[in-house]
Amino acid sequence: MAGKMRNCQRCGKLFMQQNREKICRDCRDAEVEMENKVMDFVRSNPECKVPDIVEGTGAEEALVVRMIEEGRFEQTNLKSYHPCKKCGKEILTGQYCEACLSSMQENLQSVHAKIATSSAAAAAAKGKGMHSKNLGKTGKK
Numbered sequence: 001m002a003g004k005m006r007n008c009q010r011c012g013k014l015f016m017q018q019n020r021e022k023i024c025r026d027c028r029d030a031e032v033e034m035e036n037k038v039m040d041f042v043r044s045n046p047e048c049k050v051p052d053i054v055e056g057t058g059a060e061e062a063l064v065v066r067m068i069e070e071g072r073f074e075q076t077n078l079k080s081y082h083p084c085k086k087c088g089k090e091i092l093t094g095q096y097c098e099a100c101l102s103s104m105q106e107n108l109q110s111v112h113a114k115i116a117t118s119s120a121a122a123a124a125a126k127g128k129g130m131h132s133k134n135l136g137k138t139g140k141k
């Protein structure tokens with residue numbers, strides 16, 4: 001027997017689960033239909049914003065956002081405005097705006113720099129220690 005009975009996360013209906021899906025076939029079909037509708041809408045309204053899509057298609061915002069995050073619109077060379085995950089600024093691609101990306105990169109770089117300096121200092125200290133040890137060894141030889 002393949003799959004097991006479980007409740008659909010969307011409509012609550014019992015369905016036979018296959019491939020670990022969380023929603024029933026009816027909901028899946030409805031979702032695919034909605035995704036197609038959203039794609040059509042974005043295709044005819046390039047650079048539309050998420051609220052426009054929601055209003056124009058009746059799709060849930062979560063679905064539209066998920067499609068953006070999955071890069072669905074990028075695959076068709078279409079981009080859509082959506083809020084930056086950090087500051088909420090409207091952006092066309094990715095999950096964060098450029099400002100947030102660069103500030104995150106700076107944070108990352110300063111963390112890396114700190115690690116680099118401390119590890120360099122540690123390596124230098126270690127190197128000195130090893131060097132004198134080696135000298136001692138060669139001296140004994």
Ligand SMILES: [Zn+2]
Nearest residue numbers: 008011024027
């Ligand atoms: Zn369902």
Ligand SMILES: [Zn+2]
Nearest residue numbers: 084087097100
């Ligand atoms: Zn941002």
